[in-house]
Amino acid sequence: MAEPVTPTIRTSAKAVVLHDGHVLLQRANWEGQDCYFLPGGGQHPGEPLDQTARREVHEETGLRVTVERMLWLREYIGANHEHADTEAGTHRIETIFHCTPEGDHGRLGGHAEDDVQTGLEWVELEKLPGLNLLPHALRQPIAALATAGPSSGYLGDVA
Numbered sequence: 001m002a003e004p005v006t007p008t009i010r011t012s013a014k015a016v017v018l019h020d021g022h023v024l025l026q027r028a029n030w031e032g033q034d035c036y037f038l039p040g041g042g043q044h045p046g047e048p049l050d051q052t053a054r055r056e057v058h059e060e061t062g063l064r065v066t067v068e069r070m071l072w073l074r075e076y077i078g079a080n081h082e083h084a085d086t087e088a089g090t091h092r093i094e095t096i097f098h099c100t101p102e103g104d105h106g107r108l109g110g111h112a113e114d115d116v117q118t119g120l121e122w123v124e125l126e127k128l129p130g131l132n133l134l135p136h137a138l139r140q141p142i143a144a145l146a147t148a149g150p151s152s153g154y155l156g157d158v159a
Contacts, residue, residue: 077090
């Protein structure tokens, strides 16, 4: 019998960068599927999460952003989801921030893009429910930002 896997907790920050009814997404090819992700990534020790969001957005997209407010807190505990056999040791805690671009929102191109990233795209908020945005649990809350003030809260352990 295999020994139980002790998860390592990884904290990260993601950014919902909004401009003129659009959200900035990374196009990617992940596990053989074309999909989208929010820009963001892992927190460095001693780095506040809002600074993590600013740094990661700049690295991956080339944009400098202002962090407006925290929107959601999301967990992903691999043992509870579809790929539990390979992700049992995964436990991520993501803080998702509402951000706005500083300067020219059209000048895109990061210097430290993710390996799976294939491009960047400003996507209309209304089109999000039909996109393969990962994790799927974020599609509706982000799309709702088009018509409602930003809600906030704990999303739970969602994929």
